[in-house]
Amino acid sequence: MMAEPLVQLRGVERRYLAGGTSVAALQGVDLDVAEGELVALLGPSGSGKTTLMGVIGGLDRPDAGSVMVGGIDVAALRGDPLAVYRLRTIGFVFQSPGLVPLMSAAENVALPLQLMGRPPAGAETSAFKALVSVGLEARMRHRSFELSGGEQQRVALARAIVKEPRLLLADEPTGQLDSETSAAIVDLIRSFRGRTTIIVATHDEAIAAMADRAVKIEDGRLFTGSMVSAGK
Template sequence: MNGGPLVSVRGVHRRFGSGATAVHALRDVTFELAAGTMTALVGRSGSGKTTLLNIIGGLDRPDSGTVLVDGTDVTALDEDGLSLLRREKVSYVFQTFGLIPVLSAAENVGAPLRLARVPPVERERRVALLLDLVGLAAHAEQLPAELSGGQQQRVAIARALAASPRLLIADEPTGQLDAETGLSVMALLRGVVESEGVTAFVSTHDPTMLALADRVIRINDGQLHEHPGLRSDRQLDEHPGMRSDGRLDGGSHGRDDS
């Protein structure tokens, strides 16, 4: 499943503010992400995790350095190019779920497909497939406010997968979830990396989630420290609801308590 690097970050610097009060969010960050892997980015609050994710996803620009995503130099793209990048190659899963409140679960999942102008029949088929994948087929018409936190995050993951991205960036996707729900969400991410072949770059500060990652990168004061980590099959297998094929078998019954 692992291949060549999908993401290549070289010498990225990012500073906020200037002078004595300047904050160096990233300092000479260099690393690569192999395609089809799940990499965890850990670090304390304010360590630069979100800044790094935003720069890779084209939501922010580095002061210096380059970022290649699937061979595209993100730092050289203009606004429209960045939007196109996010639309076609990079998807986000946010800590706050990032769902559009006025859209139902199905509509939220279908939003990237509408952006890609996928024909309605094909769109509906894929939305149904994705909701089934995340175990929310029965909640398709519910608005985000009617779903639990865990369910919302699953909808967010389904939406992130809708446009078949090469890279899935998840910024503390379990930050607002209880431990059990968080684990199920991480397991879901792990599962889709394997089943969909997508490359996932997930920031978290929850050490219990690290076992699900193929690789762990630690960031501290804007500098990276490689932290070799192994995926714990035992931990994965022990998690209730996770099937051996990496897909969730439940979660669609009732609300998660989050």
């Protein structure tokens, strides 16, 4: 028997009401992602990528359909279990790094571990290792406002991966970076393969090419079936 997919979405619907009109941000979305896969979610601006990532990551809730991640019924979570899900199961990287400006790189990376109740010494060691894995050990003590945009995004990656999340969600992680810096971020995300399952949202076909598989989203509808498999 095939192993259960880590992520399983069925019939996911999400509508927004804005300015008197209703926008179907997600329509009948079915998606399976196997443990260990690196999937690119490819679609133009406004196609529903962020909405889909939010629904999977427990930042948003579908109006209909089911969202299962690692056997957890994500759409049904409320309160503490939802907070724990976001903190432990999911690593999130957004278009903007969202670091705490006055905290050092190491403090930013250790923060989620502290929220998880890890002892400070262990959190510091893990933060150091995560910063090594993104090549930033030399910037550990820099406060985040003293880092370049690309460096800040590497710290954000370290902060997402330090928790060893089952699922890493990266929403247009190179959206604010020049192409050379973007390539370095993409290489780093690839280097996390084998450590976690990854979904990367992007409008950039070149970025999608690094994935095991690309799924396309357009007007809230997902196309998986006959997709030309990206990259390798």
